[in-house]
Amino acid sequence: MRLLNRSVGRLSRHRRRPLAGAAVLLVALLSTGGLYAAFSPASQAETEKDNAALVAEGKELFMINCSTCHGSNGEGITTQNGKLFGPSLIGVGAASVDFQVGTGRMPMAQPGAQVEVKEPSFNQDEIDAMAAYVASLGPGPAVPDKEQYDPESYGSEKEKEEAVALGGQIFLTNCTACHNFTGAGGAMPRGGEAPSILNTDPKHIYEAMLTGPQSMDTFSDGNISPEEKKAVISYVESMKEQPDYGGFNNGALGPVTEGIVAWVIGLGILVAFATWIAAHTTRTNQTKKGSAK
Amino acid sequence: MSTDTSKVAASNGTDAAAPAGKPTKAGAAANWADERLGVGGLSKFLSRKIFPDHWSFMLGEIALWSFVVLLVTGVFLTLWFKPSMAEITYQGSYAPLRGIDMSEAMASTLDISFDVRGGLLLRQVHHWAASLFIASMMIHMMRVFFTGAHRKPREINWVIGATLLLLGTLEGFTGYSLPDDLLSGTGIRAADGFMMAIPIVGTYISFFLFGGEFPGDDIIPRLFTIHVLLIPALLLALIGAHLILLIYHKHTQWPGPGRTEKNVVGYPMVPNYISKMTGFFFITFGVTALLGALFSLNPVWKYGPYDPTKVTAGSQPDWYMGWPDGALRIMPGWESHFWGSTWSWNIFFPVIVLPMAAWMVVLLLPFIEAWITGDKREHHLLQRPRNAPTRTATFVALMVFYAAFWAAGGNDIIAIKFDLSINQITYFLRAFVFLGPIAAFIITRRWCISLQRHDNEKLLHGYETGTVIRTPEGAYHEKHLPLPEGEAFAMTVRDRGRAGDEPELKKNGKPTFRAKLRAFYYDHDVDKPTAEELSAAHHHAEHEAHELAAHEGHQVDGHDFDDHRHSAIEEPLSK
Numbered sequence A: 001m002r003l004l005n006r007s008v009g010r011l012s013r014h015r016r017r018p019l020a021g022a023a024v025l026l027v028a029l030l031s032t033g034g035l036y037a038a039f040s041p042a043s044q045a046e047t048e049k050d051n052a053a054l055v056a057e058g059k060e061l062f063m064i065n066c067s068t069c070h071g072s073n074g075e076g077i078t079t080q081n082g083k084l085f086g087p088s089l090i091g092v093g094a095a096s097v098d099f100q101v102g103t104g105r106m107p108m109a110q111p112g113a114q115v116e117v118k119e120p121s122f123n124q125d126e127i128d129a130m131a132a133y134v135a136s137l138g139p140g141p142a143v144p145d146k147e148q149y150d151p152e153s154y155g156s157e158k159e160k161e162e163a164v165a166l167g168g169q170i171f172l173t174n175c176t177a178c179h180n181f182t183g184a185g186g187a188m189p190r191g192g193e194a195p196s197i198l199n200t201d202p203k204h205i206y207e208a209m210l211t212g213p214q215s216m217d218t219f220s221d222g223n224i225s226p227e228e229k230k231a232v233i234s235y236v237e238s239m240k241e242q243p244d245y246g247g248f249n250n251g252a253l254g255p256v257t258e259g260i261v262a263w264v265i266g267l268g269i270l271v272a273f274a275t276w277i278a279a280h281t282t283r284t285n286q287t288k289k290g291s292a293k
Numbered sequence B: 001m002s003t004d005t006s007k008v009a010a011s012n013g014t015d016a017a018a019p020a021g022k023p024t025k026a027g028a029a030a031n032w033a034d035e036r037l038g039v040g041g042l043s044k045f046l047s048r049k050i051f052p053d054h055w056s057f058m059l060g061e062i063a064l065w066s067f068v069v070l071l072v073t074g075v076f077l078t079l080w081f082k083p084s085m086a087e088i089t090y091q092g093s094y095a096p097l098r099g100i101d102m103s104e105a106m107a108s109t110l111d112i113s114f115d116v117r118g119g120l121l122l123r124q125v126h127h128w129a130a131s132l133f134i135a136s137m138m139i140h141m142m143r144v145f146f147t148g149a150h151r152k153p154r155e156i157n158w159v160i161g162a163t164l165l166l167l168g169t170l171e172g173f174t175g176y177s178l179p180d181d182l183l184s185g186t187g188i189r190a191a192d193g194f195m196m197a198i199p200i201v202g203t204y205i206s207f208f209l210f211g212g213e214f215p216g217d218d219i220i221p222r223l224f225t226i227h228v229l230l231i232p233a234l235l236l237a238l239i240g241a242h243l244i245l246l247i248y249h250k251h252t253q254w255p256g257p258g259r260t261e262k263n264v265v266g267y268p269m270v271p272n273y274i275s276k277m278t279g280f281f282f283i284t285f286g287v288t289a290l291l292g293a294l295f296s297l298n299p300v301w302k303y304g305p306y307d308p309t310k311v312t313a314g315s316q317p318d319w320y321m322g323w324p325d326g327a328l329r330i331m332p333g334w335e336s337h338f339w340g341s342t343w344s345w346n347i348f349f350p351v352i353v354l355p356m357a358a359w360m361v362v363l364l365l366p367f368i369e370a371w372i373t374g375d376k377r378e379h380h381l382l383q384r385p386r387n388a389p390t391r392t393a394t395f396v397a398l399m400v401f402y403a404a405f406w407a408a409g410g411n412d413i414i415a416i417k418f419d420l421s422i423n424q425i426t427y428f429l430r431a432f433v434f435l436g437p438i439a440a441f442i443i444t445r446r447w448c449i450s451l452q453r454h455d456n457e458k459l460l461h462g463y464e465t466g467t468v469i470r471t472p473e474g475a476y477h478e479k480h481l482p483l484p485e486g487e488a489f490a491m492t493v494r495d496r497g498r499a500g501d502e503p504e505l506k507k508n509g510k511p512t513f514r515a516k517l518r519a520f521y522y523d524h525d526v527d528k529p530t531a532e533e534l535s536a537a538h539h540h541a542e543h544e545a546h547e548l549a550a551h552e553g554h555q556v557d558g559h560d561f562d563d564h565r566h567s568a569i570e571e572p573l574s575k
Helices: A002-014 A020-039 A044-065 A093-102 A124-137 A157-174 A202-211 A226-241 A255-279 B025-037 B039-047 B055-078 B104-114 B119-146 B155-177 B182-196 B202-210 B219-249 B269-294 B319-330 B345-373 B389-409 B411-417 B422-461 B485-492 B513-522 B531-549
Strands: A084-086 B087-089 B101-103 B336-338 B341-343 B463-470 B476-481
Touching: A044 A124, A093 A124, A093 A202, A157 A226, A202 A226, A255 B055, A255 B119, A255 B269, A255 B319, B025 B039, B039 B269, B055 B119, B055 B219, B055 B269, B087 B104, B101 B104, B104 B119, B119 B155, B119 B269, B119 B319, B119 B389, B155 B182, B155 B219, B155 B319, B155 B345, B182 B202, B182 B345, B202 B219, B319 B345, B319 B389, B319 B411, B319 B422, B345 B389, B345 B513, B389 B411, B389 B422, B389 B513, B411 B422, B422 B485, B422 B531
Parallel strands: none
Antiparallel strands: B087 B101, B336 B341, B463 B476
C-alpha cells in the first residue's frame, strides 16, 4: 500500500493536465468492468454445482487426514473412558477449518497442553475444500471476506486512524489480558499459552475471534461487531508497522526483560568500568621496572 | 658540582615560602571564601583524605552517581509532567491514542515522550538510572557483607544503607505509578489490594491513602509529592549521613603489608580520587544515556491509559518489587473467614509480612552476627568471604531465597519462553524457596571451608608451579614454590580462633542458645597455620629444595634414556 501511495504521488504531477481526468475515468471504468467480469458470482446453479464438487473433494481430504480423530462424519470420537479423542466438527463452520488448518495447527502433531503452530500441511484450495465440507455438516461461521479484515480497505486515512484508535481500546480491554499489551503472548494454565499474534495473518486473527480456538473466548458478532473486529485487526497491524520509538523493545514482554537488561547490560558495563578504573592506578606493592631486587 | 639555587623560593623562617606580591585571581577568590566560610581547613582535610583502592569499593559509587543522574533528569521531567487525574481527551502527536480520554498525568507523559524534544530519551534515562540505582545499592550491600565491612564500628552505616535500599524501592514504585498508564494503574490497583489485606486497619489505610474509594482523584498528586519531595529529601539526607560516616570511620581496606587496623593505605582525594570519581560519574551518566537511547523502557503509549476494566499479560512491577510479587504468585490461596470478615493470608503474608520481615533481617544482620560471635573489637581490615564461612553462606542463602521469589515473579514469562507449565513452575518454587536456601547454605559453607584449607595448603607447601619432576627413583611430583611474602602476609592477617569470649554456660552447666549458635557459627572453621607449623613446613621445603637442587636445570627432551634403552625384542623369551 505504501508503494501504491508513492506511485499516486508521482502521478499527481500530471494530474492537472486537461486530458488527465478523462484518462483516469476511462481506466477506472475499464478496470471495474474487467474485475466485475472476473469475480462476479456465477449463476446460482453453477455455484451450487461448484460447491457440491468442492464439498466432495473436501470430504475426500477429510476422510484421509481428519477422520481418525474427528470421526468419519465429523461427529467426534469419544474414548472408552469417556474422554474426547477429537471434538465434533458439526457446526464449527468454515472459519474454524480455515484457521486451524491454515495456521498449521491441524492436523495436530500430538495431543498436549498446546496445539503447536506449524507450517500448514495443505494449500489454500485444499483448505477451502475441507472448509466447505465441514460447513456442509451444520451451520457455522463462514470464512470472512477480505474487506472484512483488511486494514487497507478503509475509505480514507482518517477513517483508518479512527479505527486504529478504537481498535486499540478494544484490544486493551479484551485481548491483552492473555496476549500481552503488544500481542507478544502470555502464559495459560498447565503449559498452555496465548500465542504471540505478531506474525498472525489478519484473516486468521478475525477467524480466531469468531471461533475461539482452544482456550480462547469466542467473540461473536454480537459481542464485538464485525466493524470492531476489523478495528482491532487494524490496531494490531498498525502496531507491527510502528517503529520502536524507545529503542530495542527487549522482546516486548514488559518489566521482566527490562530488569534483565538493567542487571546484565547496565550494571555489567558499570562494574566492568569500575574494575577498569581500579586497575589503572599506581600500586604500592609494585616494584619499579629495572630497579634492583 | 654547584647547585643553582636562584629558582628555589627563599624561605629562612621569616617569610612565607609562597612568592610574595599580588595573589592570583583564583587564590584571591579562595582566600575571600576561606576568610568568610572557613572552607580552607575543610577542603584541606577532604583533599588529603586517603582512600584505599579496589574495584569492589566503587559499587556504592555507581548508586551515588545514578542518584545524581536521577536528580538531574527528574527535574527535567517535572517541568512537563502534570500530576493530575483530571480527565482530558488526548490530542497529541501519537495517532493511535488520539481522541481517547485519559488523565492529564498520562497525557503529559505522552507529551514528554512524543512532543517534548529529548523527552523520551530523558524519561528512559531517568527510568534506567532508577533501575541501576537500586541494583547497584544491592551489589554494594553484598560486597559490604561478604567482606565483613558491616562490623563494628560501621553497624549504623549498614542500617542507613538498608534504609536507603527500602526508600529507593519505595521511590521507584511511586515513580513507576505516576504515568497512569495501564501498567502503573495495575500496580496501584495491586498496592490497594495489598493494603486492604492488612487485617482490621487495611481498608482504613486504603481509604486514607486514596482519599476515598479506589482510584479517586488524589492518588497521583499524592504519589507525586512523595516521589519528588518527601523521599528524595530523605534519600539525600541519608546519603549525606552515609558519606559523612564513611569519612568519619575511614574506608575499610584489604589486609596487606603495611596495612593495619589503625591506618589507611591508599591515595589522597586530590588528585587521585577526585579525578577517578569525576570520571566514573561521566561513565555512569554515559551508560544510563546509552541505555536510554538504545533500550526501550516502559513504552506507555503501547499500554495506553489506565482503566480498571483492563489488564495485560506480563503485568509485572519493576524488578526491585518483583520478589514480593513472586511470593504472591506462588502463595497458596489461604483465607479465613471470621465473623463475616475475610482475612486474606494469601496476600498479607507474601506482600506485607514477608518483605517487612526480610528487611528487618537485613537491617539486623550486623547485630545478630555480633551477638552470636560476641565480637566487640573494631574492624577496619576486610575479610575474604571464605574466612567467614557461616556468614558468607547465610548471605548466599538469603540471595537464593530472594532469587527464587524473583523467578516466581516472572513465572509467566519463563513459562512461555521455555515452554513450561506455569503450574509446575509454581509447585517447584513453592518447595525451592525453602530447600534452595538450605542447599545453598550447606554448599557455600563447605566451599568456603575448602578454600580455607586450600589457603593453608598454599601457605605451608607453597603454590603449584605446574612443573612436574621425576626423581631418579621414578617417582613424580609437582614442584611447589613458597608464596611471595606479601601474599602470604595478607593471607595470615586474619584472626585465629573465635572472636568473642568463651561461650557462657547455663546454671545447669549446659550451653545457652547463644553458645550453641556460636559453636555452629565457627563449626569446621579452619584456622590459619601456627608459626611452628609454618616454620616446620618451610624447613621441610628447604630440605626438599636442597635434595632436588641436584636435578634442577635438566631439560627433559624425551630422549634422555635413549642410550640405555633396550627393546623387548632383543630380550630372550625365557631365561
